[in-house]
Amino acid sequence: MxxxxxxxxxxxxxxxxxxxxxxxxxxxxxxxxxxxxxxxxxxxxxxxxxxxxxxxxxxxxxxxxxxxxxxxxxxxxxxxxxxxxxxxxxxxxxxxxxxxxxxxxxxxxxxxxxxxxxxxxxxxxxxxxxxxxxxxxxxxxxxxxxxxxxxNVETEDTENAFASDQEDTVTSQIxxxxxxxxDYDYVLENNYPKYETPFKRLFLYGSTSGGFSAIMGIFFLIIFEVENLIPEALYESTTAWLYAQAIWALIALFVVFLVIVWILGVFGMVIKYGDFTIVRYDEELYITRGLWEKKQLTIPLKRIQAVGIKQNLIRQPLGFASLYVESAGGEINKTEGTRTIILPLLHKREIQAFLEKMLPEYQLDWEQLIPAPKRAIPYYLIKSSIVPFLAMIPTAVFALNWLWIPKAFFVLALIIGWIDYRTAGSCITKEQVTLQNWLFSKETVILKHRRIQALEKKQHFLHRRHRLATIKASILNNFMGQHYIVHALDQEQVDQIGDWYSYRK
Amino acid sequence: MREVPEQRIAKTAIKVWKIQAIILSFFPFIATIALFILANMYDFSYWYAIGLLVFTVIEVILSVFIIPYVRWRRWRYQVYDQEVYIQHGIIIVKRTLVPMIRVQHVDTKQGPILKRFKLASLAISTAATTHEIPALREQEADLLRDQISILARVEQEDV
Known part of the structure; x- marks a missing residue:
């Protein structure tokens, strides 16, 4: 042509x-x-x-x-x-x-x-x-x-169409x-469900993002590397000067440095996600974002394997969350994995409304979520703290002075286990199962029945005695499949999910 | 996932696992002997070697005389028209449901040891997971493979 x-x-x-x-x-x-x-x-x-x-x-x-x-x-x-x-x-x-x-x-x-x-x-x-x-x-x-x-289907059906002129008019109309x-500009201008993230929100997203710690890491790396390039004499005089300064100056420098890194991180995120617009149109989600690099993403609904809500350590107490979808196929330059953020930041109260508007196929049933039973508490605590606990034994034997390190980790692990227990839960509705757990960030995933590739129930003998069970649901992503696990739920609840999942009715 | 799957795997699986465990336990044995020799040559305490020996003996007792039996007792499966239901695991019992419409392909495999005992293993793959039934009688494995692939042939929804 x-x-x-x-x-x-x-x-x-x-x-x-x-x-x-x-x-x-x-x-x-x-x-x-x-x-x-x-x-x-x-x-x-x-x-x-x-x-x-x-x-x-x-x-x-x-x-x-x-x-x-x-x-x-x-x-x-x-x-x-x-x-x-x-x-x-x-x-x-x-x-x-x-x-x-x-x-x-x-x-x-x-x-x-x-x-x-x-x-x-x-x-x-x-x-x-x-x-x-x-x-x-x-x-x-x-x-x-x-x-x-x-x-095309229609013309195939009416292969020997007699009213060919009629058909022609239909064709031209369509x-x-x-x-x-x-033409996506047309889509953007018209009344398809649409959501724009306000700048203020993006700023908040950047400032609460874990990304800034990564940038900090890079900074440290660069500093250590640059050290090699600086001429020896200059290096020595500088260090001498540094040592001469009082310790508080160093601390002040460090704080300034942290703030700079943090601001850079915020800017990075704002630039990356600036002008974030998502449009639901037909069977697709259509996303444009970026201030410098304008990026377009199209996510066909049938590719979506799961919808997830993530609240990291900083955002959770503030009540903010980001929304992502887990999708299979597509995207050549997979820099962000198979997870695609469909909304950088919104308040948890707004999630339900957002889903209703943009993705009515998925519902968030936070109120119906059935938490892990009280008798599961020891399992959560043991699961999270067993490694630091074991580390305490050789430390106590060989290096008693350093015992506080595994001790601190042990306490931290107990807290993690407790939060995980408080967060864990599941619930089923007609077409979807919602699973929720916590590992440094609260993650809620919504899985459709027909997207789950396999379902597993795990129990050891103590679990069985206490009528508890761990559930694992597997979905497809580009590489090996993604597995969602919630530990030590009520056995009856897990069995109900099993019955719900089973095709044998 | 309340009931236990009905079908057991072939009882000769126990023998196969025992043989495999014996082959594998050569390595810690060799390491133990090496450690004894080294202790002799370089004059350090025998206790390290003794410790390793104890570990090796316990490992052999567990992996040869206990685990194969428990494992066999636990291993169950059942093939329904709509799904495959599997139970396995020694300490942690895992029960898995694999719907037929999610099955992408089924393979049978046979290594030298399995072949010697006229056994085969059956691997059921979905888009995200693989589930292996470790030791079935040859004919049974072939039969199951064909049966599952026919049942899985029902119209696949797009993923």
Whole structure:
């Protein structure tokens, strides 16, 4: 139907940057570890040569990469030495996402990510840079619409259709409708259920996020690494000066440092999740987010395996939670695993209303949740504290002075066990089971009957005596399956879930 | 999950597990002997080696003379038209329900020891989990495999 096309030439830049990044990340630690004197110089020269090679390679790669739209498929040819041709049929495509990072946005470009039902990244496709209009055109062309699919079935049914002219008018009407429908701007402007996260909430999300501890870790790492690069003399004089300062100065420095890290973390999160908008439209959830990199995500409902509510240590006392879905298949660059956040932050009172509006297929039954019985308390406490308890024995024998360390951990573990006990619970309704537990954050997952791949009830002899049982429900995700476990619930409750799950009625 | 599944696995499974346990316990035995020799050569206390010996003996008694029997007694399964129901576990008893419409494929496997006893194991895989019934009589395993794959052939909902 159309000529083979190349990507926008800036794709060369993206390719070069990404391969340089890969190499750099791989070699960076090595250079820092062994980087002394001449070696550093040589490796820099090596790097420059490598960079030139990678630029050339990316250019040839760009030249050899073409895509072509046919009636009902997209054909991609690529590869420098080994030519790879891939055809993706329109009917296999589940979603097409247009995302733009900062460079894309300056030049009016977009990346196009084509996702199929499979979980294999190799069957999906990504066009790193095309013009915005080409991207929208691509999506309109390739996204199969429900109406069209229905029409195909209808025409098959009435193969010997006599009123062909009538049918033609129907076709054109529907074509007009679908044309509009798959333009997402149209969707955004119209009255589909929609939820935007206000900026204030995003700020709160960033500041209560555990992410800032990760950034802190990176900072420490960098400091230790930079130490190697600083000339010895300078280093020594600086340390001498530092030692000369009073201890309180160090502490003040540390606090300032923490605050800076924290602010950076907040900014990172706000930039990543800024302008977070989720739209429910037909059988899909459609998410756009990001201030610098505008990311688009499409989650077809049939891919959703579970809906989860997570309240971390800081958010739980404040009454805030974030919502995610566990989905199978899709997304080429799996940086966040199979969990997709469908709402960064909302108050727990608002969850029910949000679900009703955006995902009425799932209900939150927090009031009906049946907690673990009182007789389960010892099991929760023992389960969480057994390891530090055992650690106390050799410490008491060999290093009595250090006994306070396992002791502290033991107390902490007891508290964890207690909170887990207070949180644990389950409940079943007609179509779904809700499981809740706690391990540093409170997690509530809602599982649909037909999404559970297998259900397991576990009991040891003491459990049996106390009529307790542990439940484990397995669902599909991209890799090995995800297992949700709640310990030591009432045996009767677990049996009821078993009866509910059993197909043998 | 209230009732116990009815079917037991082949009784010769006990022998198979015993043989496997004996083979595996060679390693701690060799380690024990090595430790005795080292203690002799480098002149340190024999008590470490004695400790390891005690451990090895207990391990052998458990894994050869006790666990196979308990394990066999516990292992039960039952294949219904709609689902497979499995019970196993030595201290922690696990009962698992695997609905037929979630079954993706069924395999039978046979290593040299199982073959010697005309046994086979049957692995039932869903999209998220794999469940293995360890020792069935050959014909029974084949029969079950075919039966389950026919029952699982009912229309699969998309995942």
């Amino acid at each position: 159309s000529e083979p096309k190349r990507l926008h030439f800036l794709a060369i830049l993206f390719q070069t940057l990404s391969s340089i990044k890969d190499w750099f990340l791989g070699l960076f630690p090595l250079i820092f570890l062994f980087g002394r004197g001449n070696f550093l110089l040589y490796s820099l020269i090596g790097f420059s040569i490598l960079a030139v090679i990678m630029i050339g390679y990316s250019m040839i790669g760009w030249y050899r990469f073409t895509y072509q739209l046919d009636d009902d498929q997209i054909r991609i040819e690529r590869g420098i030495f080994i030519r790879k041709k891939r055809t993706i049929s329109k009917h296999r495509i589940q979603s097409i996402n247009l995302s733009q990072n900062i460079i894309h946005r300056i030049f009016g470009l977009t990346s196009v990510q084509i996702e199929t039902a499979g979980s294999d990244a190799d069957v999906d496709a990504k066009l790193t840079a095309v013009t915005m209009s080409d991207g929208i055109e691509l999506r309109k062309h390739l996204k199969p619409s429900k109406q069209q699919a229905m029409l 074509a007009e409708k679908t044309d509009n429908q798959y």
